[in-house]
Amino acid sequence: MLDPRSIVSFWFLLFLSLFQLTLEQIESLSSPTERQALLQLRGSLGLRSKEWPIKPDPCLNWVGITCHNGSIVGINISGFRRTRLSRRNPQFAVDALPNFTFLHSFNASNFVLPGPIPDWFGIRLPVLRVLDLRSCSIIDAIPSSLGNLTNLTTLFLSHNKLTGTVPDSIGQLSALLVLDLSRNLLTGSIPTSLAFLPNLSSLDMSSNFLSGPIPPGIGGLSKLQYLNLSSNGLTSLPSQIGGLGSLVDLDLSDNSFSGGVVPSDLKGLKNLQRVMLGNSMLGGPLPRNLFGTSLHLQSIVLRQNNFTGSLPVELWSLPRLTFLDVSANKFGGLIPNSSSAANGTTAVLNISHNVFYGNLTHVLGRFRFVDVSNNYFEGRVLDFIYNASLATNCLQNVTNQRTTVDCASFYAVRGLTFDNFGHPNSTKSSAAEGTGKSNKTKIILAAVLGGLGLIAFFVLLVVLLLLCSHKRGNPNQRGNGVGPAPAGGSSPHPTGESVDFSNVGDSFTYLQLLQAAGDFNDGNLIKHGHSGDLFNGVLESGIPVVIKRIDTRSTKKDAYLLELEFFNKVSHQRFVPLLGHCLENENEKFLVYKHLPNGDLSNCLYFKKKTPGDGTLQSLDWITRLKIAIGAAEALSYLHHECIPPYVHRDVQASSILLDDKYEVQLGSLSEVCAQEGGSHQSKRLGFLRLPQSSDPSSSGSSTSVCAYDVYCFGKVLLELVTGKLGISASSDGEVKEWLDQVLPNITMYDKDLVTKIVDPSLFLDEDFLEEVWAIAIVARSCLNPKPAKRPPMRYVLKALESPFKVVREESLSSARLRTTSSRGSWNAALFGSWRQSSSDATTVIPPTSGASKVEGTSNLKLSGSSSQSQGSFHNGGGDISSSHRRYSKEMLTVPCGLHDVERVDQE
Numbered sequence: 001m002l003d004p005r006s007i008v009s010f011w012f013l014l015f016l017s018l019f020q021l022t023l024e025q026i027e028s029l030s031s032p033t034e035r036q037a038l039l040q041l042r043g044s045l046g047l048r049s050k051e052w053p054i055k056p057d058p059c060l061n062w063v064g065i066t067c068h069n070g071s072i073v074g075i076n077i078s079g080f081r082r083t084r085l086s087r088r089n090p091q092f093a094v095d096a097l098p099n100f101t102f103l104h105s106f107n108a109s110n111f112v113l114p115g116p117i118p119d120w121f122g123i124r125l126p127v128l129r130v131l132d133l134r135s136c137s138i139i140d141a142i143p144s145s146l147g148n149l150t151n152l153t154t155l156f157l158s159h160n161k162l163t164g165t166v167p168d169s170i171g172q173l174s175a176l177l178v179l180d181l182s183r184n185l186l187t188g189s190i191p192t193s194l195a196f197l198p199n200l201s202s203l204d205m206s207s208n209f210l211s212g213p214i215p216p217g218i219g220g221l222s223k224l225q226y227l228n229l230s231s232n233g234l235t236s237l238p239s240q241i242g243g244l245g246s247l248v249d250l251d252l253s254d255n256s257f258s259g260g261v262v263p264s265d266l267k268g269l270k271n272l273q274r275v276m277l278g279n280s281m282l283g284g285p286l287p288r289n290l291f292g293t294s295l296h297l298q299s300i301v302l303r304q305n306n307f308t309g310s311l312p313v314e315l316w317s318l319p320r321l322t323f324l325d326v327s328a329n330k331f332g333g334l335i336p337n338s339s340s341a342a343n344g345t346t347a348v349l350n351i352s353h354n355v356f357y358g359n360l361t362h363v364l365g366r367f368r369f370v371d372v373s374n375n376y377f378e379g380r381v382l383d384f385i386y387n388a389s390l391a392t393n394c395l396q397n398v399t400n401q402r403t404t405v406d407c408a409s410f411y412a413v414r415g416l417t418f419d420n421f422g423h424p425n426s427t428k429s430s431a432a433e434g435t436g437k438s439n440k441t442k443i444i445l446a447a448v449l450g451g452l453g454l455i456a457f458f459v460l461l462v463v464l465l466l467l468c469s470h471k472r473g474n475p476n477q478r479g480n481g482v483g484p485a486p487a488g489g490s491s492p493h494p495t496g497e498s499v500d501f502s503n504v505g506d507s508f509t510y511l512q513l514l515q516a517a518g519d520f521n522d523g524n525l526i527k528h529g530h531s532g533d534l535f536n537g538v539l540e541s542g543i544p545v546v547i548k549r550i551d552t553r554s555t556k557k558d559a560y561l562l563e564l565e566f567f568n569k570v571s572h573q574r575f576v577p578l579l580g581h582c583l584e585n586e587n588e589k590f591l592v593y594k595h596l597p598n599g600d601l602s603n604c605l606y607f608k609k610k611t612p613g614d615g616t617l618q619s620l621d622w623i624t625r626l627k628i629a630i631g632a633a634e635a636l637s638y639l640h641h642e643c644i645p646p647y648v649h650r651d652v653q654a655s656s657i658l659l660d661d662k663y664e665v666q667l668g669s670l671s672e673v674c675a676q677e678g679g680s681h682q683s684k685r686l687g688f689l690r691l692p693q694s695s696d697p698s699s700s701g702s703s704t705s706v707c708a709y710d711v712y713c714f715g716k717v718l719l720e721l722v723t724g725k726l727g728i729s730a731s732s733d734g735e736v737k738e739w740l741d742q743v744l745p746n747i748t749m750y751d752k753d754l755v756t757k758i759v760d761p762s763l764f765l766d767e768d769f770l771e772e773v774w775a776i777a778i779v780a781r782s783c784l785n786p787k788p789a790k791r792p793p794m795r796y797v798l799k800a801l802e803s804p805f806k807v808v809r810e811e812s813l814s815s816a817r818l819r820t821t822s823s824r825g826s827w828n829a830a831l832f833g834s835w836r837q838s839s840s841d842a843t844t845v846i847p848p849t850s851g852a853s854k855v856e857g858t859s860n861l862k863l864s865g866s867s868s869q870s871q872g873s874f875h876n877g878g879g880d881i882s883s884s885h886r887r888y889s890k891e892m893l894t895v896p897c898g899l900h901d902v903e904r905v906d907q908e
Helices: 004-025 032-045 084-088 142-149 168-171 192-196 216-220 237-245 313-317 361-368 404-413 426-474 512-514 559-569 622-641 709-722 733-746 754-755 767-781 794-802 805-810 811-820 829-841
Strands: 064-068 071-076 105-106 130-132 138-142 154-156 159-164 178-180 203-206 226-228 250-252 275-278 283-285 299-300 306-309 323-325 330-333 344-352 353-360 365-372 376-379 525-529 532-538 544-551 578-583 588-594 607-609 615-621 658-659 666-669
Touching: 032 071, 032 615, 142 168, 154 299, 168 192, 216 237, 250 666, 344 512, 361 365, 365 512, 376 404, 512 532, 512 544, 512 578, 512 588, 559 588, 615 666, 622 658, 622 666, 622 709, 622 767, 622 794, 709 767, 709 794, 733 754, 767 794, 767 805, 794 805
Parallel strands: 071 105, 105 130, 130 154, 138 159, 154 178, 178 203, 203 226, 226 250, 250 275, 275 299, 283 306, 299 323, 306 330, 323 344, 330 353, 344 365, 353 376
Antiparallel strands: 064 071, 525 532, 532 544, 544 588, 578 588, 607 615, 658 666
16 A cells, blocks of 8 residues: 555655746746847847737747747747838848857748848857748858858758859758758759768758759768759769668759769669659660669659660569659550559559550559550550540550551561551551552542532531521520620530630649649548539649549539530639639549638638637637628629529538638539529520539429529528528528528517527627628528518629618618608618518518508619629728728619518518
């Protein structure tokens, strides 16, 4: 049994340890000199009081300050913003740094320091270990005095405008582990002194203008794991590089190893996982033991060189290989058979633009995507080869192949027999004979086709003239464009043949998208959409994107063309930008969209705080929510009222409302858009695909291809913003009927306090904001009218959102005016016609009032192209408030009200 005194002693010692640790963590700055230096640095760099306030102790409250034993040991101003005054004339003004005697780390990455690195950096900061000046706009040469920082372990100077040569004194930094000088304007050769950095594990000097040979001494850096010398003008590749036994990543691409060859023995690279030698002007055959025992190799890129001969058979049997690109070389010969292939399936094989020949073998079945185009493969295509690019070969039963003459000549020169696309008796003489016959056939065929083409041209010309005369005789005919339609406009073609692909972004290759999305692994998967799977990706240029992968075997085959057709015809700032497409695969198509940092409304209505260690949820403030509602309404109003014919979105929900970094709306999920059914603008639909269960509680059989359906769905989005109830807009009416029955009775024109029962409890609302929430709830209920004809048009909904106070402050005045006026009323008359009908249908109790009448009006409302400019500036968590929806306006806009019943329910 334990002695009680021992237990007490144990807990006492534990308490003392924790108390001492706490004292160390809350230690204050003891040096007045260092405090004064911090204030001097704060002033010279123009740092804001938000990060560095004057009064509290820097060791306790200043962001980026690390203290030890009462002294400053670390300063991190990475990503800080300067004051407005300092931004006008930023300087590399850090003269106070030498006053920090024990400073180990200085990080100013992504903080603008336009100027040269002072020479005294290497003299007056003797104990500095980490210097990070990435992306600081630094200019001029690297001072040689940096070689005096013998304690330095990490030196980041990348993404600047450094010029001149790399000083030899860098070789004096014997403790250096990481050296990054990439993306600058450095010239000259790589200093041989780098061989004297025995502890170096990462060396990156890519994207400069370095020239000359790679120093052989680099091969002696036994601890080097990462070597990137790409995008320079280096001229030779030393054989000693094979001695880098710890190397994991090697990138020497985009250099000028003119006439050079790969060293014959790199088998010492036992840990190599990635090798990049593309576009380096290397040539000659690849040695069989090129990568020797590199069993960890995952990615090999040798494209755009002058390699000859066959691929070493060892490459085909590397067990972890996932990416092999040897395109645009002079490789040739036969592809090995399946017995030499390793087990498993890798991602990509690109051997295009070479001179491979023979039959396609089972070894290709190891790869998920194969590009063998622009070679001389013959025979039939094996069943297991799919997602393949096979153009410009000599294959049977495949389109876009080389001519028989070209193929036969290629095989005859090599003394081989060509199967002549299934006719085996092909010889060198028959090839020559075939050439003459082929030329005669071409002449005859050209003459026949030319005559037929001339006849077809005249027929087409006559047809066009007849069509034009017919359309001139029907001046009321309107087109399918956006805005005022020219006469004779045509309906969108249901198969997408009218798409001008040059107007719908760039054309990407499958290989580009595969690399961008990380082989479409589950880690990059955003969600499984009903029209395709969405993945995060990053293009080679560094641009983040969202890639939609569409399996045409499980969705409507031409759905992607219909979406492309929509983007071809409709352009507006409130729709998510389409950056491009990839249509080269038969069974998979890809659309590439701009990545929006804040995702969609369903994922950011509540979000985790950015404070480290604080995982609590925070919700969007009301100003931001109203801004989002206005943006979504603008997009729908554009579709409904400014497109001819009107378009219906058909998938309005929180997950369709995408948000950029300023919470501006860009509407997505556009694969369901179609032209509105009925009316004088009936047209073929754009992407009339199967929707999830309808959420419109209209009469049985009501179509989703009418604008009123969008209005109803938008009403659910508004309720989601008001109540904070996630998932409402994505659910069918049957699933949320019970919830709506509880919520809607709390939305009434006659009692503002009732709405507080359903408002999101995370919102902090003053009296004005509460009145806005009340008004938006009323608008939402008007949109949710069970009868489509009673729902307000989206342009009136937009006006109500832009001026929510009018909804509740002018309604009583409008009602009185409507009872005494025969033809005119306020703009919200149409809105409240649907409101009263909605109240009636929902059996809400409304106090009795005096008599009412029906109103009919005939005036028109003129809309500007977009109301986004009137929104003002909104910011999450507070900021400027738009005057457009806060300002009380006395202007009365008149609208047609004949379709809306404005009688009081109790008077019916």
